[in-house]
Amino acid sequence: MGAVPILSGQNPEMHGKDVCLKGVSITYPNGFTAVKPTDLTIRAGEFFSILGPSGCGKTTILRAVSGFVEPSAGKVLIGGEDQRGIGPNGRPTALIFQNLALFPLMPVWENVAFGLEARGISRKERRARAHDLLELVALPDQAEKMPGELSGGQRQRVAIARALAVEPAVLLLDEPLSALDLKLRQHMRTELRAIQQKTGVTFIYITHDQGEALTMSDRIAVMNDGVIEQVGTADEIYSDPQSAFAASFVGEVNMFRGRITAIEDAMARIETPHGVLHGRHNGALTCGDDAILFVRPEQMRFGPDAGANRFSVTLERRSLEGAFLTFETRTQTGARIVIHQTNTGLASHPVDQTLQVSFAPETAVVLPDGPVASTGSEMAAQ
Amino acid sequence: MSELLRGYGRGLVALFFAAVVAWSLLLIILPQLTMLERAVTAPKRQLDSSIAFQLQRDAQTCVSVLETHLAAQDAPDAADQGGMAVPSMSGMAIPSASVMTNQATGADAPVRPYILQCDRATTRLRMVRGADEPPVWLNELHDLPLLAVTDTAPITDQMATAQEIAALAEELAKEIQQQEARAFPYTTSNFDALLAARAVPLSAEQRAQEDAKLSDKLLRLTGLRFDRDGQTHERIGLVTLSRTLVYAMAATALALVLCYPIAFKVALATPPERAVWLFLGLVIPYAIVELMRVYAWTTIIDNQGILNGFMQWAGLITEPVQFKRMPGTIFIVVVYTYVLFMVFPIYNVMSTLDRNQIDAARDLGASALRVHARIVIPHAKPGIAVGCIATFMLAAGAFSVPRIISRGLQSEWFSQTIYNKFFESENSNVGAAYSFTYTLVCFLIVGLFMWAMRTRLKDFARVQ
Numbered sequence: 136m137g138a139v140p141i142l143s144g145q146n147p148e149m150h151g152k153d154v155c156l157k158g159v160s161i162t163y164p165n166g167f168t169a170v171k172p173t174d175l176t177i178r179a180g181e182f183f184s185i186l187g188p189s190g191c192g193k194t195t196i197l198r199a200v201s202g203f204v205e206p207s208a209g210k211v212l213i214g215g216e217d218q219r220g221i222g223p224n225g226r227p228t229a230l231i232f233q234n235l236a237l238f239p240l241m242p243v244w245e246n247v248a249f250g251l252e253a254r255g256i257s258r259k260e261r262r263a264r265a266h267d268l269l270e271l272v273a274l275p276d277q278a279e280k281m282p283g284e285l286s287g288g289q290r291q292r293v294a295i296a297r298a299l300a301v302e303p304a305v306l307l308l309d310e311p312l313s314a315l316d317l318k319l320r321q322h323m324r325t326e327l328r329a330i331q332q333k334t335g336v337t338f339i340y341i342t343h344d345q346g347e348a349l350t351m352s353d354r355i356a357v358m359n360d361g362v363i364e365q366v367g368t369a370d371e372i373y374s375d376p377q378s379a380f381a382a383s384f385v386g387e388v389n390m391f392r393g394r395i396t397a398i399e400d401a402m403a404r405i406e407t408p409h410g411v412l413h414g415r416h417n418g419a420l421t422c423g424d425d426a427i428l429f430v431r432p433e434q435m436r437f438g439p440d441a442g443a444n445r446f447s448v449t450l451e452r453r454s455l456e457g458a459f460l461t462f463e464t465r466t467q468t469g470a471r472i473v474i475h476q477t478n479t480g481l482a483s484h485p486v487d488q489t490l491q492v493s494f495a496p497e498t499a500v501v502l503p504d505g506p507v508a509s510t511g512s513e514m515a516a517q
Numbered sequence: 518m519s520e521l522l523r524g525y526g527r528g529l530v531a532l533f534f535a536a537v538v539a540w541s542l543l544l545i546i547l548p549q550l551t552m553l554e555r556a557v558t559a560p561k562r563q564l565d566s567s568i569a570f571q572l573q574r575d576a577q578t579c580v581s582v583l584e585t586h587l588a589a590q591d592a593p594d595a596a597d598q599g600g601m602a603v604p605s606m607s608g609m610a611i612p613s614a615s616v617m618t619n620q621a622t623g624a625d626a627p628v629r630p631y632i633l634q635c636d637r638a639t640t641r642l643r644m645v646r647g648a649d650e651p652p653v654w655l656n657e658l659h660d661l662p663l664l665a666v667t668d669t670a671p672i673t674d675q676m677a678t679a680q681e682i683a684a685l686a687e688e689l690a691k692e693i694q695q696q697e698a699r700a701f702p703y704t705t706s707n708f709d710a711l712l713a714a715r716a717v718p719l720s721a722e723q724r725a726q727e728d729a730k731l732s733d734k735l736l737r738l739t740g741l742r743f744d745r746d747g748q749t750h751e752r753i754g755l756v757t758l759s760r761t762l763v764y765a766m767a768a769t770a771l772a773l774v775l776c777y778p779i780a781f782k783v784a785l786a787t788p789p790e791r792a793v794w795l796f797l798g799l800v801i802p803y804a805i806v807e808l809m810r811v812y813a814w815t816t817i818i819d820n821q822g823i824l825n826g827f828m829q830w831a832g833l834i835t836e837p838v839q840f841k842r843m844p845g846t847i848f849i850v851v852v853y854t855y856v857l858f859m860v861f862p863i864y865n866v867m868s869t870l871d872r873n874q875i876d877a878a879r880d881l882g883a884s885a886l887r888v889h890a891r892i893v894i895p896h897a898k899p900g901i902a903v904g905c906i907a908t909f910m911l912a913a914g915a916f917s918v919p920r921i922i923s924r925g926l927q928s929e930w931f932s933q934t935i936y937n938k939f940f941e942s943e944n945s946n947v948g949a950a951y952s953f954t955y956t957l958v959c960f961l962i963v964g965l966f967m968w969a970m971r972t973r974l975k976d977f978a979r980v981q
Contacts, residue, residue, distance in 0.1 A: 202880075222879070223876070223879045223880045224882045224883060225882075230876070233873075238877075249883070249891070252891075301881055
């Protein structure tokens, strides 16, 4: 798959609208509350991701915006207009399904033009518009094929073209890349982003893959258990998490549970079973609170030179991830510490079994104790 | 083929193919061929040779009966002592009216008792020909002298005539048989009965009444009913055939209209855990034998049945409504009896539709109608085709329903006509002609339907 000339071709007349959830909560008839009262504003023309583990309620929010689910309380506004009572076929949104849900019995161009057909546009014009859109997604020669004859990436683009055909103000994407293999997925991220910037449509992108969320989005909402934990840019979410869940779900992190023993300006001292540690805090903590200190693996340094936070660890495993190296270590008190180091190709990394590691207090974040994301081994055990 | 062999082994594959061949040969091709052969063979007793042969036998019987009669007259005592004046039961018959009047006038009094065979022993016999053709007589056809055993002639003369007739008939029968053996053995005459028009005896009032009906106008428009010599004629066989087909098609259409929303509701619009109950509700009535279900309807529609009882109780009617005389009743019971054969194929194929496709179509702005027209129906088409074909064929061949519901109080369905031709009028050749025609017509209708639905046989594999 070569470079796709997304920015060529005709530019459809589209413009995004903002989406606003006001006190929206959604309870299913069986009593399960998928979304707890939520306020959320998504700006017009932005690429917004909702990131969370499966079952956290992110798809339910999407379905509430698209109109398949009526909120039990609160309201959904699109472009400032209350959407209550308007069905999915009446809203200025288009949804791309996880399995794409292309119509298998229609050729590609009819798939793309389906929304136009529903709007009573003549067959000739539908064909022309479908052709333009297929050009936009770099599939100009596939119009007469059936969806079953296309590859995964091509089907993906047909789904995007089909959704864009109705000129939605808001495009909703429900983990559309999850069925693709890694290379294609990475490529489609760039394409999606490019299409979003070219069309100016508001994208709401649902994913459980933090890589997708971090690379594509203008802003991200981290969601867990029906609650939006944090909304911010990728940088904010990654380096300045606001909750224990957000810190643990996005990116890899080393965690130390303990109790606050001192607050000094922006710094907090936390007493953990593995020793006393220091880190930044966001002001919500007082002495005696249960808290967790989070530090990213790439902030860990070998050697005792980084100051207050230091451990003596034994190396359990060293593995090469390509661009960086991962060291899995354990302290004498039993804490597991993961360290990332850039793979410079030089033998700058240690080979000894017993090491000194440390991290600077300003690179660590102390947050109130709360639920954290399951680790891989926990998920596998479930 | 090699894949089959590898997957199931030689023994199983051979068995499978043997079963398929046996099935198609023994149960489909052979019976239809036999039926066709029978349908194009003239009924034996209608053959000219059979008539000549029958004449010979009648004449011979006549001779022997007359001989016995003569003997009895010569020795009346012997006859009184229990001797048999008449050799067989068939020889004894009630004297015909003409004989009675002759006796009453006294002139030309018959000299022998009435003997059926003697009356039948005449060379002026009518041959069996098509209904529209002018009559053909045996003596004219084969240049025979006009001979008959007249009961006023002296008995010996009668015997001589009868013997002469018997000899002529025997010779003629042999000759015709040889001719017939040389002639082409097949004929389409059995099908004539299906097309033949019969005069319908109607009074002027009845005719005016009938003519006002829509069905009558339709019949006249299609040429199935017409006037000739001031008499209303109707092609009864064809009328029954087309009426049955119209009912079967209407029943199929109604079943489809009923089943499509049900199948959609159960398969796609209900959460699976609740669909189980709906499904159960559909199946339970069909755990009862078909005949019992039809009989159950009689308790509903009878003059003293549930429906009439209820309407009388509610004061809607004073006289019971004769439901069993209404064609609509049969129609409704047919739909009820076969509706499930429509539901299940449609349900099966619908349940394989990805609900996301419906959501996607709605999300793209499609109305409910368009979702059905463009997404659900195209997907369910093979199921709809299978359901329609099954229901149509069952309704077209329905026998128990019209028979039990109407109890002979309505014009019959074609399936009943075929039954009657086979077993009531004991003319299996005409029955075979009817049955073969019906098979062919139904086959054509199904083929046309599949062509119109643009379904190919391979699509049907998707249904299950």
